[in-house]
Amino acid sequence: MENKLRAGEVFTLKVERLSDFGYFLSLGTEEVMLHKREASKELKEGETVEVFLYQDHEGRLAATMTQPKVRLDTLAWLKVVGSTKRLGVFLDIGIHKDVLLSNDDLPGPLEQWPGIGDQLYCGLRLDKKGRLFADLASEQEIVEQAEAANESHFNQMVTGHVYKLNDSGALIFTENSLIGFIHQDEMSHQLRLGERVECRVTFIRDDGRVNLSMKPRKEQAYSEDAEKIYTYLKANKGQMPYTDKSSPDEIKNEFDISKAAFKRALGKLIKENKIKQENGKTYLKI
Template identity: 40%
Template sequence: MSQLKPGTIVDLTVKKDAKTAYILENDVRLPKERGSDALNSGDKVTVFLYEDKKGQLTASSTLPDVSLNSYGWVEVADVVDRLGVFIHIGLPKDVLVSKDDLPLHTSVWPKRGDHLFVRLDHDRRGKLTAKPVTEEIIDQERDRAPKELMNQPAGGHVYKAAKIGSFIITEEGYRGFIHHSERKEEPRLGQWVKGRVIAVKEDGTLNISLRPLILESRDEDAEFLLTRIKENGGKIPLTDKSSPEDIRDYLNLSKAAFKRAMGKLLKEKKVTQNDGYTYLVKEQED
């Protein structure tokens, strides 16, 4: 038999029945699992190979959904800043997704309970690891979204976090893109998000917004803007004549959203503008 490697599924013969484990050929241990069928010497068993906490090659009769050749959704079990995140694939030992395969900023790393779409792999030392899905694989495997999804709710997990925006796979298997202007804050990799479809592209992909409809958004943005002015000592260096870039850098709002929110506050006489600044009206300071 060729050299056995962690992450592979193989058929091995039972050599001996020990107290806590079956000893398979090549002296691979198969720990006994509660409720599993008893095995006898000479039986053939299909197992998944992994290294236990001592680094010993070990077998499991539980076959994970994710493998070296197939992707699957798995839950994040733990986060270790200096290493990456550990995912649970149904084995006694969790598998590492290296920090080298995660976003540069840890603020958008997955948290425990998030889900990543990964396949298994080996690092340079031959240790079992996991790799997040690539855009190429997503493009090969995704379904084409129908035009009827326009303006419909859409939810899914983020599989890629980028400066330009967030990419998700919806629960129906469609690829969705959330431009940075269509979210209040950047979602984490692996986070479940829910929004609405604002475009169905010709290639069958979706554009999705996490922002509420305009009237709801205007009210939320007005409250956000009022809070920022209060936090900044009662003024901010922006008016409705400020550039879109300055507004985006300071508040992460589009100019259109900013003007709607500012118009509401001006109409309600909660703020005034002068010399390039917006000021809180005095009675609003309490």
């Protein structure tokens, strides 16, 4: 007869008999072990107890009275607590045993894998052998949790976690339940799946989703770039061999900004009468 007990679900089972190291629980003719360290109280023979089933480190079906954050039929945000290239990442589901999210379900490049402390929206699944794995939520399951943005969200700062990466950018589920998209050009660095990000709402779409940016507003960016150049000049005896005629590569290598941003920052400093350009160099005005 096919087993009725399986990992990933909660069952109410009868305490069939006691042993030195735990309790044998039964459902009909099936039995499962509840180790003493997984019991939240002492149990007596014949009483019933609600337990969650999982596989122990030897692959055997086991029980715990600790209620997990997620089951086969639910979803939750789960924290990454471990990672191994050969297998995938391990997620804390609220019991002593962590659950594996297989590398088959993760992005190809390792640098896009979740890091320790990142969070993923997941459920649980069983493979053909009945083994318990984490299962990333589908796009539809994310959509079902989302709310539509309105004009009041425009220009607001929001935080959220990356739930999907593609060639164009990253999809974010925010802490106020919005779905947002960050284009590659609007990232301050390459994002990981599950990474927590803070970003600004730059556009409200007709479908209730939002476009996001991790970059500062232009006015703020101009000021930060200008301050970077001004600090560089002060540290280099008030002069530098870079002007608005310098190559994009030179500017990128020295200041880590684009030539367009460099020219805007120079323009701001010139307008403020803080610098001047002569003979292929830029000088502080003293």
